[in-house]
Amino acid sequence: MMVSGVRQNLLMLQPALRTLTHDYNTLKRQVRDFPGLLYETMREARDEFSQVVKHVQDTNAELLSKYRRELYLRKECHNQLVRLRGNIRVLARVRPITSEDGIGAGAQNVITFDQDDDGILHVTHKGKMQTFELDKVFPPGTTQDEVFEEVSPLITSCLDGYNICLLAYGQTGSGKTYSMEGTVANPGINQRALRLLLSEVSERSSSWEHHLSVSMAEIYNETLRDLLGSDYHSSLDIKMAPGGAGELYVPGLTQRSVRNMSDINKVLELGRRQRATECTNLNAHSSRSHALLILTVKGRETSTGICTTGKLYLVDLAGSERVSRSGAAGERLREAQCINRSLSALGDVFSALRSQQAHVPYRNSKLTYLLQEALSRDGKALLLLQVSPVEQNVNESLCSLRFGDRVRSVELGIPSRKIEQAGATVTESSESESPSPRGTRTTSVRKKLPASVRQRIGPP
Numbered sequence: 514m515m516v517s518g519v520r521q522n523l524l525m526l527q528p529a530l531r532t533l534t535h536d537y538n539t540l541k542r543q544v545r546d547f548p549g550l551l552y553e554t555m556r557e558a559r560d561e562f563s564q565v566v567k568h569v570q571d572t573n574a575e576l577l578s579k580y581r582r583e584l585y586l587r588k589e590c591h592n593q594l595v596r597l598r599g600n601i602r603v604l605a606r607v608r609p610i611t612s613e614d615g616i617g618a619g620a621q622n623v624i625t626f627d628q629d630d631d632g633i634l635h636v637t638h639k640g641k642m643q644t645f646e647l648d649k650v651f652p653p654g655t656t657q658d659e660v661f662e663e664v665s666p667l668i669t670s671c672l673d674g675y676n677i678c679l680l681a682y683g684q685t686g687s688g689k690t691y692s693m694e695g696t697v698a699n700p701g702i703n704q705r706a707l708r709l710l711l712s713e714v715s716e717r718s719s720s721w722e723h724h725l726s727v728s729m730a731e732i733y734n735e736t737l738r739d740l741l742g743s744d745y746h747s748s749l750d751i752k753m754a755p756g757g758a759g760e761l762y763v764p765g766l767t768q769r770s771v772r773n774m775s776d777i778n779k780v781l782e783l784g785r786r787q788r789a790t791e792c793t794n795l796n797a798h799s800s801r802s803h804a805l806l807i808l809t810v811k812g813r814e815t816s817t818g819i820c821t822t823g824k825l826y827l828v829d830l831a832g833s834e835r836v837s838r839s840g841a842a843g844e845r846l847r848e849a850q851c852i853n854r855s856l857s858a859l860g861d862v863f864s865a866l867r868s869q870q871a872h873v874p875y876r877n878s879k880l881t882y883l884l885q886e887a888l889s890r891d892g893k894a895l896l897l898l899q900v901s902p903v904e905q906n907v908n909e910s911l912c913s914l915r916f917g918d919r920v921r922s923v924e925l926g927i928p929s930r931k932i933e934q935a936g937a938t939v940t941e942s943s944e945s946e947s948p949s950p951r952g953t954r955t956t957s958v959r960k961k962l963p964a965s966v967r968q969r970i971g972p973p
């Protein structure tokens with residue numbers, strides 16, 4: 514009885530055992546096949562993922578290229594607008610950190626740039642980032658060559674009879690003199706401009722005769738002095754030229770003809786030496802005075818007899834730091850006040866032009882009075898903001914950039930050049946200028962009137 518019970522149980526357990534064995538074998542197979550399956554699934558997932566990433570990358574690249582194209586078009590449109598407005602451009606050059614900035618926290622960099630837009634500059638101050646938009650920004654690694662390339666079209670336009678000024682603006686030590694004068698091994702805008710003009714003059718010599726002359730002057734404590742003459746100490750005046758054409762001139766300011774590089778180097782060296790001999794501390798003196806290199810280009814087209822006169826003012830301005838920061842007193846305070854006066858007069862001229870006021874206060878300082886022709890409707894101006902990259906100068910850098918922002922919104926109007934035709938002086942608007950500087954133009958002539966009158970009657 515007992516044995517038959519056990520047999521019965523065994524018979525009942527057999528199917529369960531078979532099921533278990535079958536399950537075990539299935540699991541064993543699955544375990545064996547699992548790595549392969551896992552590998553296959555992972556490969557498929559990876560392929561799918563790669564496809565998605567590639568798709569995103571392609572879309573990104575397309576968007577980036579569209580974005581760059583738009584950026585380029587926007588810049589082109591802006592340049593077009595600037596040309597139509599009458600050409601006032603604001604560039605910024607950020608100098609590298611130097612040993613004079615100190616080490617450690619003192620030399621902390623606060624300026625960053627936009628990889629895709631060379632007109633954007635960011636300043637980080639007290640944890641906040643401020644963005645400025647300019648016509649062009651030169652980061653610290655920019656060479657003298659690259660800076661000059663950007664400004665050279667403006668410089669050559671004085672051969673066509675335009676009055677132009679290029680002003681280097683910024684606090685003491687921000688690199689104004691480096692950009693304008695440069696070093697012997699690596700000259701700045703001044704020497705390069707003269708060299709370029711000479712080579713352009715020689716290129717155009719088959720149809721034009723040009724005469725290039727150079728003056729060097731400085732404005733110190735509202736006194737204008739000649740740097741190339743024999744009497745540095747006499748103060749020069751700015752006067753209206755006889756003839757009622759509204760032109761300004763400086764009686765007694767030496768003009769030296771230059772025909773080649775040797776002449777240029779001699780003149781620049783003479784001006785530098787004159788300045789150095791007349792002051793005990795050239796660096797301190799140069800920070801507090803405006804240095805001007807003035808080029809006058811007279812041209813005559815041999816076939817038509819048309820004459821042009823263009824003037825180029827290259828100005829290394831005095832340091833723009835505020836009086837409060839300089840901690841000045843006595844003579845230093847007077848100097849600082851004079852600098853502030855002329856720089857704020859410059860700001861006032863730009864704001865009067867911006868708000869299209871009938872009266873532009875050119876006469877409030879020697880500097881603005883002298884630059885009147887280049888800063889008026891007939892002229893072209895370029896402001897080169899020099900910016901220090903370090904935290905300790907951030908307030909001055911912000912002031913300079915805000916000044917540049919205000920200047921950038923100025924509309925000078927459409928520039929015109931002065932030409933003489935059949936004995937009469939006329940102005941020719943660049944509205945009708947062909948893209949090539951040497952191309953033929955349709956002349957829209959109007960009688961030469963004093964700048965103030967032309968301003969009131971509006972653009973030609």
Ligand SMILES: Nc1ncnc2c1ncn2[C@@H]1O[C@H](COP(=O)(O)OP(=O)(O)OP(=O)(O)O)[C@@H](O)[C@H]1O
Nearest residue numbers: 608609611684685686687688689690691799800832
């Ligand atoms: N782009 C640059 N690359 C290398 N060094 C530079 C650059 N810009 C300025 N420096 C250096 O920084 C220092 C100050 O420059 P710089 O004398 O030109 O300033 P500044 O604005 O003319 O000052 P100041 O108003 O006192 O005349 C100099 O030693 C100069 O060589």
